Amino acid sequence: MKDIYTLGIESSCDETAVSIVKNGREVLSNVINTQIPIHTLYGGVVPELASRNHIDNISAVTKMAVKEANMELKDIDVIACTYGPGLVGALLVGLSYGKALSYALNKPLVGTNHIEGHIAANYITYKELEPPFLCVMMSGGNTQIVHVKSYTEFEVLGRTKDDAIGEAFDKVARVIGLGYPGGPKIDKMAQNGISNIELPKTHIDGLDFSFSGIKTAIINLHHKNPDVNKENLCASFEKAITEMLMEKVKMAIDKTNIKKIVLAGGVSANSYIRKEFEKLEEDGIKIYMPDLKLCTDNAAMIASAGYYNYLAGKVDDLSLNAIPNLKLD
Ligand SMILES: Nc1ncnc2c1ncn2[C@@H]1O[C@H](COP(=O)(O)OP(=O)(O)OP(=O)(O)O)[C@@H](O)[C@H]1O
Ligand SMILES: [Mg+2]
Numbered sequence: 001m002k003d004i005y006t007l008g009i010e011s012s013c014d015e016t017a018v019s020i021v022k023n024g025r026e027v028l029s030n031v032i033n034t035q036i037p038i039h040t041l042y043g044g045v046v047p048e049l050a051s052r053n054h055i056d057n058i059s060a061v062t063k064m065a066v067k068e069a070n071m072e073l074k075d076i077d078v079i080a081c082t083y084g085p086g087l088v089g090a091l092l093v094g095l096s097y098g099k100a101l102s103y104a105l106n107k108p109l110v111g112t113n114h115i116e117g118h119i120a121a122n123y124i125t126y127k128e129l130e131p132p133f134l135c136v137m138m139s140g141g142n143t144q145i146v147h148v149k150s151y152t153e154f155e156v157l158g159r160t161k162d163d164a165i166g167e168a169f170d171k172v173a174r175v176i177g178l179g180y181p182g183g184p185k186i187d188k189m190a191q192n193g194i195s196n197i198e199l200p201k202t203h204i205d206g207l208d209f210s211f212s213g214i215k216t217a218i219i220n221l222h223h224k225n226p227d228v229n230k231e232n233l234c235a236s237f238e239k240a241i242t243e244m245l246m247e248k249v250k251m252a253i254d255k256t257n258i259k260k261i262v263l264a265g266g267v268s269a270n271s272y273i274r275k276e277f278e279k280l281e282e283d284g285i286k287i288y289m290p291d292l293k294l295c296t297d298n299a300a301m302i303a304s305a306g307y308y309n310y311l312a313g314k315v316d317d318l319s320l321n322a323i324p325n326l327k328l329d
Pocket of ligand 2: 114139297
């Protein structure tokens, strides 16, 4: 079969990213321009600033990605572009750019779901990985257990009823003064702490999650006792939230009898969570987790997911619009 080169474009939040991936799995270039230093000043992502910065950078990031792959734009076969979920203004920048490239180069446009992208990051890390499997998708905006039935068919078995897990990390970090983005900072702090603080764990029926209670408990605890040891607090938070996650993952394994678990999304970079999931291997469960640099937003994952959609015949026309609350199933 002829090789297929996909150019992926990602601009759903605060990363402007472009990547070229060969046959869905081999990364030829993966350029990411992060806006974190800009948003840090405000303690979180400012949507209007994100859109403006994507406009400023998308052209240069694309040129760099093409150059790093030692290619020319005319050699690209498919343009894969995130069209949701995400911030509407931010999404529209990457999507409009992708449409323009598709039109000018006369190459197919594949609108790509950002969450499918996070899952596909694993196809790049593990060349032999194929569906079906269960994916624990945990990012800044989403937390869900997904039955990945094929490269393009998904069933969400459980999801958060309130905060996403990454949102809980970021809000806790902000309240205890660690800054934005909080996940990596809590991860680092927790490594020097002991989990000696009892925190409430919310139990709800079925495979859904709720993380707002533990977040509020920490906020209250910190307000009442601002001198609480932050390292121990971070370690206790990570332990409690991981236990809540694990309980549902084990239920999903029992329910589906699928013993192949794939992690995805920014929070899957967390060192404590990775270690706890690795322990499941003792029970005969196979665990997959993306390379650290592919956990958070990037365009290689979008190119990979776009490639599999293209193979499945899912091609879009120029009327494709951004969908800020796009779902997986
Ligand atoms: N080491 C870590 N430990 C915990 N959380 C982390 C770590 N690294 C990153 N995160 C968290 O991951 C999130 C960012 O991940 P990601 O880029 O997947 O989310 P997003 O793109 O904002 O949301 P979505 O993918 O749902 O649209 C942030 O909440 C960040 O704090
Ligand atoms: Mg993301």
